[in-house]
Amino acid sequence: MTAYLDHAATTPLRPEAFEAMVPYLTERFGNPSGVHAVAREAKRAVEEARDVVAECLGCEPNEVVFTGSGTESDNLAVLGRSGVAVCSAVEHHAVLDAVARGGGRVVAVDGSGTVDLDALDAALDGDVGVVSVMLANNEVGTIQPLEAVVDLVRRQAPAAAVHTDAVQAFPWVDVESLARGADLVSVSAHKFGGPKGVGALVVRTELRPLLVGGGQERELRSGTHNVAGIVGMAAAMQATVASREETVRRVGALRDRLADGLLAAVPGAVETGDRAGKIAGNCHVRFPGIESEALLVLLDDAGVCASAGSACASGALDPSHVLVAMGVPRDEALASVRLSLGWTTTDEDVDIALKTVPDAVSRLRTS
Amino acid sequence: MRVLVAMSGGVDSSVAAALLVEEGHDVVGATMKLWGGASDTGCCSVSDVEDARRVAQQLDIRHHVFNFGDDFTRHVVGPYAAAWSEGRTPNPCIECNRHVKFDRFLRRAAQLGFDAVATGHHARVTAERDGRHALRRGVDRAKDQSYVLAMLTQRELAKVRFPVGEMTKPDVRAKAEALGLRTAAKPDSQDVCFITSDGGREAFLGERIALRPGRVVDGSTGAEVGRVDAVQLVTIGQRRGLGGGAAGRRYATAVDVAGGVVTVGPEHDLLTDEVRLSDQTWADAPLASGTEVVAQVSAHGKGASAIYQGDGIIRFVDRQRKVAPGQTVALYDGDRVVGSGIAR
Numbered sequence: 001m002t003a004y005l006d007h008a009a010t011t012p013l014r015p016e017a018f019e020a021m022v023p024y025l026t027e028r029f030g031n032p033s034g035v036h037a038v039a040r041e042a043k044r045a046v047e048e049a050r051d052v053v054a055e056c057l058g059c060e061p062n063e064v065v066f067t068g069s070g071t072e073s074d075n076l077a078v079l080g081r082s083g084v085a086v087c088s089a090v091e092h093h094a095v096l097d098a099v100a101r102g103g104g105r106v107v108a109v110d111g112s113g114t115v116d117l118d119a120l121d122a123a124l125d126g127d128v129g130v131v132s133v134m135l136a137n138n139e140v141g142t143i144q145p146l147e148a149v150v151d152l153v154r155r156q157a158p159a160a161a162v163h164t165d166a167v168q169a170f171p172w173v174d175v176e177s178l179a180r181g182a183d184l185v186s187v188s189a190h191k192f193g194g195p196k197g198v199g200a201l202v203v204r205t206e207l208r209p210l211l212v213g214g215g216q217e218r219e220l221r222s223g224t225h226n227v228a229g230i231v232g233m234a235a236a237m238q239a240t241v242a243s244r245e246e247t248v249r250r251v252g253a254l255r256d257r258l259a260d261g262l263l264a265a266v267p268g269a270v271e272t273g274d275r276a277g278k279i280a281g282n283c284h285v286r287f288p289g290i291e292s293e294a295l296l297v298l299l300d301d302a303g304v305c306a307s308a309g310s311a312c313a314s315g316a317l318d319p320s321h322v323l324v325a326m327g328v329p330r331d332e333a334l335a336s337v338r339l340s341l342g343w344t345t346t347d348e349d350v351d352i353a354l355k356t357v358p359d360a361v362s363r364l365r366t367s
Numbered sequence: 368m369r370v371l372v373a374m375s376g377g378v379d380s381s382v383a384a385a386l387l388v389e390e391g392h393d394v395v396g397a398t399m400k401l402w403g404g405a406s407d408t409g410c411c412s413v414s415d416v417e418d419a420r421r422v423a424q425q426l427d428i429r430h431h432v433f434n435f436g437d438d439f440t441r442h443v444v445g446p447y448a449a450a451w452s453e454g455r456t457p458n459p460c461i462e463c464n465r466h467v468k469f470d471r472f473l474r475r476a477a478q479l480g481f482d483a484v485a486t487g488h489h490a491r492v493t494a495e496r497d498g499r500h501a502l503r504r505g506v507d508r509a510k511d512q513s514y515v516l517a518m519l520t521q522r523e524l525a526k527v528r529f530p531v532g533e534m535t536k537p538d539v540r541a542k543a544e545a546l547g548l549r550t551a552a553k554p555d556s557q558d559v560c561f562i563t564s565d566g567g568r569e570a571f572l573g574e575r576i577a578l579r580p581g582r583v584v585d586g587s588t589g590a591e592v593g594r595v596d597a598v599q600l601v602t603i604g605q606r607r608g609l610g611g612g613a614a615g616r617r618y619a620t621a622v623d624v625a626g627g628v629v630t631v632g633p634e635h636d637l638l639t640d641e642v643r644l645s646d647q648t649w650a651d652a653p654l655a656s657g658t659e660v661v662a663q664v665s666a667h668g669k670g671a672s673a674i675y676q677g678d679g680i681i682r683f684v685d686r687q688r689k690v691a692p693g694q695t696v697a698l699y700d701g702d703r704v705v706g707s708g709i710a711r
Contacts, residue, residue, distance in 0.1 A: 293433055294478050301479075316400035316416075316434035367478045 002303035003352040007191075007281055007342030008138050008168060009307055013232070014193035014343075020235035021195065024228035032225045033214060042227045049234035056237040057185060057202050058176030065201045065217045066230050070167040070188030072210070073201035074098060074132075076221070077163040077184040080207040083129020086160075088115040088144070089325035095132045095165055096321070112274045113142035113326050117152060124156035131162050135179060136169035139322040139338060140273035141282025143173065150181035161205040167191055171240055171342065172248055172279035187237075189229065193343060194236030198229030243343070251341050252280035258339060258350045259283045265358040272323065272336065281341040286332050290364040293317050295337055298360040304353055306339050369393045370528065371476040372485045373468060374423065374430070376415030379487030379531050381422040381550045382539050386530040387485055388426050395481070396423040396430040399472060401439040401463070402561045421549050435471050442466035444561060451568075452576040454624035455693030456602045459559050461515050469516075469523045476526075483526050488512045491532035492524050500524035502650050502704040505532040514666050517697035517707035518648045569600060579627060583609050586620055586632035598622065601629050603691040604637055620689070638686040642696055644679040644708025654698070654705060661699040664690045664710070670699055679708055 004012075030042035046066070054061040067073045071094035078085050078098035085104035087095050090113050099106065105123045108116045115133050124131070133149045136142065150162050163184035166175045171192045179185045185202035189195055203220065213222035240247075256275075262285050263269050272284040287295070292308035293316075299306055309320040323333035339353060372384040374396040387394045398419045416432055423430035443462045450457035468486065476484045489505030490513040502519055504511040519527070531539050543551035558564075562571050572578065581598030582591050593609055595601055601609070605619045609631055618637050621630040642662070647653075654660065656677030661670035664687075672684040681696060690696060690710040698706045 293431075294475060297431055297479055316432040316436075318434065364478060 001352060002305065003349040003356075004305045005283075005339040005341060005345070005349060005353060006305045006307050007171075007345070008338065008340035010190045010196065011171075011193050011342045012344055013195060014236045014239050016239045017194050017232040017236040021228040021232040024231050028227075030227070032227060033216060042225070045227055045231050046225050049230045052234040052238055053200055056176065056241050057187070057200075058180055059185075059202045059204065062218070063202050063204050065203050065220045066225060067199045067201055067221055068197060068223075068226065070094065070165070070186050070191070070199045073186035073188070073199045074163075074165055074167075076201055076207065076210050077161075077186060078102075078104075078130055078132055079210060080220075081130035081161055081205075082208070083160065084127045085130050085132065086120070086123050086128055087132040088120075088134070090115075090137050090139070090142070090322045091132060091134055092138055092165060092167070093321075095134070095163075099132065109325050111327050112277060113137055113140050113322065114277070115144055115149065117145070117148060120149065121152060121156055124153065124160070126157065126159065128153075128157040128160040130184070131157065131160050132165065133162075134165040134168070135175065136166070136173065136279045137322060138168045139320050140284045140326070141168070141278030142273050143169070143277055143279060146178055147181060167199075169279065170237075171244070172281060174244070189233035189236060192236055192240045194233040195229050198226050198233050200233065240343075247343050248280045251343065251345055254345055254347065254350050255280060255283050255341050258341070258353055259285065261350070261354040262357055265354065266361050269361075270332075272326070272328065281345075283339040283341065284336065285339070286328070286336040287361045288332055288335055290335050290361055292334055292336055294364055295357075295360055298363065299337075299356060302356045302360065304356045306337050308337050309333070368482045369480060370395070370483050370485050371472075371479070371481040372396045373472060373487075374398050374419035375487065375556070376418035376422075376550065376553075377487060377556060378543050378548070378550045378553055379489065379539060379555075380419070381487070381548050382534075382542050382546075383485050383487040383528075383530040384422065384428065385426055385542070385546055385548065387528070388428060394426070394428045396426075396428055397472075397475075398430070398432050399467065400432055400434045401436060401467065402444075403436055404561060405563050405565075418550050418553065425546070425548060433472070433475060435467055438467050438471050439463065448572060448575040450693050451572050451599050452624075454599055454601075454622045456691040457693045458515075458695050459561075461518065461695050464515055465518045469519060469527065473523060473526060483528055485528040485530055487531055488516060488529050489532055489536070490516050490529045492527055492529055498525075499651055503532075504699075504702040504704075505529070507535040509667070510536045512666075513699075513704050514663055514695070514697045517650075517695065517704045519650065519704075520648055521651060524650065569597065572597075572600065581627035581629055583629045583631055586630045586636055592617075592631065595629055598627050598629060599624055603689050634688070637688045639683075639689045640686055641676075641680055641682045642687075642690045643711045644681065644696055645711055647679055647706060647708040649706040650704050659700075660705060663697045663699065664694060670697075679711075681708075 030038035032043035032046045050061045050064050053064050074094035075098050085099040085102050087099045089106050090109050107120045107123050131153050133144050153162050161183035164179050164182045165186045167188045170187050183205035188199040209220045211222045268288050270286045309317040319333040370392050374380045398416045420430050443459050447457050447459045489510040491503040493501045495501050504513045578597035581595050583593035585592050601619050601622050617631045619629050620632045620636045654675045658675045662673045662681050663670040671687050673681045692710050694710045
């Protein structure tokens with residue numbers, strides 16, 4: 001009996017996506033960059049997918065660049081702009097490390113993980129080329145005030161582009177309207193029921209490519225298209241948008257039951273971040289006195305899949321930079337767990353977690 | 368039995384895990400991430416973790432990675448720098464065993480419900496009378512690692528297994544090859560895991576303590592015969608880097624860090640009757656004064672016959688070279704470790 005509660009890491013492939021992909025994994029194997037009939041068939045699939053993605057993201061088809069991942073989209077958005085890069089302290093490493101590479105500026109967040117607009121203001125000047133603030137955070141789910149960020153940047157650094165990493169946000173919020181003012185928007189297929197190995201970047205500004213060669217995606221992203229992946233991503237996007245409202249309602253209720261249940265059952269448990277200001281699938285809790293590493297092993301033993309912190313390259317847990325940026329003390333940051341729900345989560349998953357997590361915490365506290 | 372095997376990514380721990388699986392135990396592997404800084408190889412680099420993980424996959428056992436970097440910094444790296452700054456010669460691998468591998472790791476294993484832990488060390492634990500345990504040398508004397516395990520007491524020995532201690536190193540490699548383990552031909556890690564061959568100890572310590580130059584003085588005449596760049600880095604018994612060329616072999620016989628003076632003299636000046644120990648541990652009962660022991664003062668050194676005097680004093684039967692303060696002395700009765708201490 002397993003409960004998969006790590007949807008923020010990845011999600012199961014939606015049946016619509018799978019069905020859409022099969023032909024492009026089998027008989028329709030063409031390379032869209034070719035000239036003949038086989039190539040044209042693949043090209044058509046990519047362009048139809050592009051139309052769908054554009055509609056779901058509220059942009060023009062020629063503003064959609066297909067990439068290999070959310071990380072690649074983030075890297076392209078930041079490294080593809082000249083000038084100084086600025087980002088919030090809770091960005092994914094795909095943004096943070098790209099910003100650091102060019103010697104950029106990192107802006108503090110408050111205790112709920114929301115970007116400090118005054119601090120952001122202070123970091124803006126005529127040298128800034130890109131400002132990156134994620135639409136929703138992957139660790140604790142906080143939704144950022146992107147509209148306010150866009151306003152601020154237009155006033156204080158008009159030459160700068162605004163990038164938002166919408167990778168975690170897409171399943172849960174209307175990215176089309178919330179990210180309307182942004183110049184660059186990243187998404188990643190496997191976070192919303194699409195396949196791994198494909199993402200997209202909305203590009204409404206000047207950008208230099210990372211990958212050069214064949215000149216695909218209007219020179220912005222060379223490399224043979226992952227046709228099946230792109231087709232799968234489009235199908236998953238469409239299915240996600242169509243059911244998003246209902247999913248947010250249903251899963252939000254499951255998440256509330258889970259979070260409230262844990263807070264009630266585990267003495268001293270603390271919820272991270274403000275429930276009202278986070279995406280519907282995120283449940284992040286701290287259990288002072290235990291270690292996340294040990295907790296995750298016990299949960300895994302019991303069939304509950306969850307995560308914590310950021311797994312470094314070796315797979316060991318480092319304390320989450322997001323929690324640290326929010327002012328959570330280091331030992332508490334190392335005593336936390338992220339349970340992230342998704343479109344396939346059921347009441348049974350929540351029941352299993354509510355039974356397993358308190359037991360595991362109690363076991364660790366008394367050992 | 369549920370066993371947690373510490374897998375470094377090397378061939379010894381790989382085979383240790385394999386042997387336990389063959390014996391039918393419920394085995395899980397774990398790699399400790401201890402050092403995040405520059406490292407040549409062997410222990411804890413990402414590729415070593417990958418090797419361990421791959422071996423675990425091949426053995427069809429689960430594998431975890433534990434971040435004990437804080438403990439490692441606090442109990443191993445910090446004291447290492449502090450010891451050198453005071454002119455002592457620490458053995459960080461021993462402190463890692465004492466505080467991390469056979470303390471923190473043991474506690475984590477207990478928390479997770481394991482009955483025992485195992486490592487790839489070349490040593491043996493045997494069951495003795497009355498439920499006691501003995502730590503003994505590994506059968507491959509050239510690879511015996513009982514010296515770095517000499518601090519273990521009954522509390523740890525009851526919970527530890529060393530599966531490859533009954534094998535020679537060539538047999539271990541042969542076993543790994545026979546099993547098709549990825550690490551069969553991987554070279555053994557040498558040296559301290561957090562010191563790179565690039566800069567060595569000097570570069571590492573230079574970043575952490577203020578290395579000061581010193582004078583080299585002849586022990587008998589008092590004349591200054593040379594200089595050293597870093598007096599803290601000179602070890603008793605050292606010959607190199609002290610300004611050679613004088614008649615006869617010249618060894619560091621004393622190091623005065625505060626005064627900035629290294630005293631040198633012939634080998635004869637290094638010889639001593641005894642070594643005094645602090646931080647003593649006993650594998651079982653403390654030794655009575657007057658007990659005969661064999662004292663080993665380095666990882667692969669030959670032991671020297673001695674009599675335990677009590678109060679941490681070891682009197683050698685034949686004069687031995689002085690043991691540098693900070694070095695571990697392991698005490699044996701035959702092939703059995705009876706205790707350990709750190710030279711003052």
